[in-house]
Amino acid sequence: MAMRLVFPNCPASSSFSCSRSGHHRRVWCSASSLLPPATVLKKGAVDWKEATSHFFESDTRPIMLFDGVCNLCNGGVKFVRDNDHNRRIRYEALQSESGRKLLQRSGRSPDDISSVVLVEKDRSYIKSEAVLKIMEYLHMPFPQLSLFIKLIPLFMRDNVYDTVANNRYVFFGRSDACEI
16 A cells, blocks of 8 residues: 655655555655756656766765854864865765755755765765764774774764754854855
């Protein structure tokens, strides 16, 4: 048995459907008109991996998505940039148009600024996994430190991450615009 929802103010072909077998198909009705026809799948769905493939055509370095108005996040980007001597990571604010598209490529809402995201060509990481993966790209001792932190169960790491992330504006403040 399948369920089908149709969203108002979207083209007639835009919908969200799922079946009991567990196969889900998400459709982003607002984006299908912004992209070339090759990136639009049947019934208005957008293939975000294809739509954002140009980010990795000439430069395969991963992209770190961060909250551009968060002082903690901006400080984190500066820290990563200072410790990434080989410039192995690129940066993009979550609020930018490119950041919003890359969020959708990662299976997240384009308005979700709750987590740092590391987008690689074939995979994305969020929350504590993103932080640990970013550490692997930095110079010593950070890759080794990430190995030890991985010994902590994911649910515990993400719980700490969520606590800090949910209070980041209270503790660290926010800026009016992205500083990076």
